[in-house]
Amino acid sequence: MTDDQIAALKEPGGRRREDIFNGEERAILRFADLLTSYPGNVDQTDLDALGALFTEAQIIELAMTIATANWTNRINDGLRTPVPSTRR
Numbered sequence: 001m002t003d004d005q006i007a008a009l010k011e012p013g014g015r016r017r018e019d020i021f022n023g024e025e026r027a028i029l030r031f032a033d034l035l036t037s038y039p040g041n042v043d044q045t046d047l048d049a050l051g052a053l054f055t056e057a058q059i060i061e062l063a064m065t066i067a068t069a070n071w072t073n074r075i076n077d078g079l080r081t082p083v084p085s086t087r088r
Helices: 003-009 023-037 044-051 056-078
Strands: none
Touching: 023 044, 023 056, 044 056
């Protein structure tokens, strides 16, 4: 990711910026947001949008990757796992 993309993700609605993210990236970011915030918010139009860009296997892998990241975040946050220092 570019510095501009990272900065945009920190802005409200930044994931929808067409000048920074292409259509595939925006579809993935929307799906990740929905799957993370409340999976029941994913509807058929979201899946259809992904289906126009990716194979079924890629969509399943995407969902598994997002779910795994969410799971590990919940474990680490729930157990207050310390974050290693990035200082060298």
